[in-house]
Amino acid sequence: MTERITPELIEAGRRGYELDRQHVFHSWSAQEKITPMTVIDAQGSWLWDGEGQRLLDLTCQLIYTNVGHRHPKVVEAIKEQADRLCTIAPQHANDARSEAARLITELLPQDINHVFFTNGGADANEHAVRMARLHTGRHKVLSAYRSYHGGRHMAINLTGDPRRIASDRAADGVVHFLPPYTYRSYFGSADEKQEAERALGHLRDTLLLEGASSVAAIILEAIPGTAGIYMPPPGYVEGVRQLCDEHGIVLIMDEVMAGFGRSGRWFAHEHFDVEPDIVTFAKGVNSGYVPLGGVAMDDEIYATFAQDPYPGGLTYSGHPLACAAAVATIRTMHEEGMVEYARRLGDQVIGPRLEELKDRHPSVGDVRGAGAFWAIELVKDKDTREPLAPYGQTAPVMGEIVAECRRQGVLPFMNMNRLHICPPLNILEEDIVFGIEVIDRALRIADESIAG
Incomplete structure (x- = not known):
């Protein structure tokens, strides 16, 4: 797959970003405050950003690429x-x-x-x-x-x-x-x-x-x-x-x-x-x-x-x-038995590993989900369940967590005080394990933020 990521493709992505900022109006955004990530290629559970970095896509974009990219x-x-x-x-x-x-x-x-x-x-x-x-x-x-x-x-x-x-x-x-x-x-x-x-x-x-x-x-x-x-x-x-x-x-x-x-x-x-x-x-x-x-x-x-x-x-x-x-x-x-496979992944792989994160991280208040549909809810205090930011707002630390995940090769879905784990239904088990391990490491940023 890496042979598809050529200098010409990266240059086309840069040109696409320039034109985007000149002409494209984005959903749910203050137009001059965003720096959208460029995507130049995608295959299966992975995509490549504008600089050619390979990222595990745990967002399924807006949670829809159920069979993965470019099946x-x-x-x-x-x-x-x-x-x-x-x-x-x-x-x-x-x-x-x-x-x-x-x-x-x-x-x-x-x-x-x-x-x-x-x-x-x-x-x-x-x-x-x-x-x-x-x-x-x-x-x-x-x-x-x-x-x-x-x-x-x-x-x-x-x-x-x-x-x-x-x-x-x-x-x-x-x-x-x-x-x-x-x-x-x-x-x-x-x-x-x-x-x-x-x-x-x-x-x-x-x-x-x-x-x-x-x-x-x-x-x-x-x-x-x-x-x-x-x-x-x-x-x-x-x-x-x-x-x-x-x-x-x-x-x-x-x-x-x-x-x-x-x-x-x-x-x-x-x-x-x-x-x-x-x-x-x-x-x-x-x-x-x-x-x-x-x-x-x-x-x-x-x-x-x-x-x-x-x-x-x-x-x-x-x-x-x-x-x-x-x-x-x-x-x-x-x-390909994707629905049954997603059920097994949720029951035997994603769910148990997220429960371990919950036990390990003081910032993780709750984990929940089914199949390939999961949320990690982050809090300031596990006892009071106070979210990282008031309802309807997003704490700056959430952006820092996502940036750290991206630096390590993973793209999670972020909403308010939550990370959503929503991979393709046919994601390889070793890939979802890798993705959760990266999130595990990135959550230390949230732990440190609530420790003061």
């Missing part, structure tokens, strides 16, 4: 599709979209048989809410704090983390509720059982006070992602399903980040005994090789639009290149 089977499928049918308008049937829909619905509950394809996760969540509203004739939607559902107008209102605040006008029928989060309980719970009971009681009260008969949907991340990869306690998700059934509310499971093997199951809601009415997805469905998302709906919701038109659509819905990539990704994940 040959997916790349070849895109090439073959481009040679045959590069694009076609969504009103026409094409075999790539049809096969992608079949493969996706085969992974879901038996009564989910139809997919509306979108360009990404935010689109999917907005259309899921629209479908729920039209199906129920109601308007309100409940969403949890400490969640993320996308950056579009409605999706950012659905979002529960601080990124919504600048754009949130609380005017589109969205009501937020407190989620269960055992490590930082909002309910003063002593254990997971109590947390589930109290969080469900809070949600029940919210429905009562808002008027359950006015609520179209509850949208949940089965395992919240950028909000902290915190697992709902046993019984909670099942309790939400029961509340939805009791009040005729649509349950939307946002599987945009956690779906397609990330948690060691094909979908994260499989960790719980529930069947959603709608599942939204994106990211891992084709490892992000071409933008794609979707809304998978059960037969009852589909029937609402069987005779009356659905008032929505997208120019690139089910784009052939994106769907060909999805078909290849799902088949490859089956053939």
Whole structure:
């Protein structure tokens, strides 16, 4: 692979960086305060930065390259599709979209048989809410704090983390509720059982006070992602399903980040005994090789639009290149046993080693996750659980930790006071062990910062 990293490629990367700073507007950023890392190549679990340094990618970028970078089977499928049918308008049937829909619905509950394809996760969540509203004739939607559902107008209102605040006008029928989060309980719970009971009681009260008969949907991340990869306690998700059934509310499971093997199951809601009415997805469905998302709906919701038109659509819905990539990704994940492998990695490699970090480092307050989906939460004090910086902020030491990891050849995902460990589902065991060892060494910076 190193033979691909030539002086010419490095020079092209430098030119790309110059043009980026002149012309590119970046997401979620103060434009003149950033120095984006240039990437000039990527393969498998590794990428190469603008100076040719090799980095282990524990971010999967924005947690979507589930089969790794440049998987040959997916790349070849895109090439073959481009040679045959590069694009076609969504009103026409094409075999790539049809096969992608079949493969996706085969992974879901038996009564989910139809997919509306979108360009990404935010689109999917907005259309899921629209479908729920039209199906129920109601308007309100409940969403949890400490969640993320996308950056579009409605999706950012659905979002529960601080990124919504600048754009949130609380005017589109969205009501937020407190989620269960055992490590930082909002309910003063002593254990997971109590947390589930109290969080469900809070949600029940919210429905009562808002008027359950006015609520179209509850949208949940089965395992919240950028909000902290915190697992709902046993019984909670099942309790939400029961509340939805009791009040005729649509349950939307946002599987945009956690779906397609990330948690060691094909979908994260499989960790719980529930069947959603709608599942939204994106990211891992084709490892992000071409933008794609979707809304998978059960037969009852589909029937609402069987005779009356659905008032929505997208120019690139089910784009052939994106769907060909999805078909290849799902088949490859089956053939190579990636979901089962990710589950074993989480249970036997990542989880145990992160627990050792927690025991060894005074700055590590909690570690949690499943499959290839993990978080290390950093604190100033293990007893009080005070985070390294107030909620919604990032302490400077976090940047120092990431810089040290990069210096040693590892790229972790950082959010607020957490490091997220989210490698490709097919990462070699020795590579993930190397990555955790580097993080172990870099965490000494956090330990020293809290020691004064």
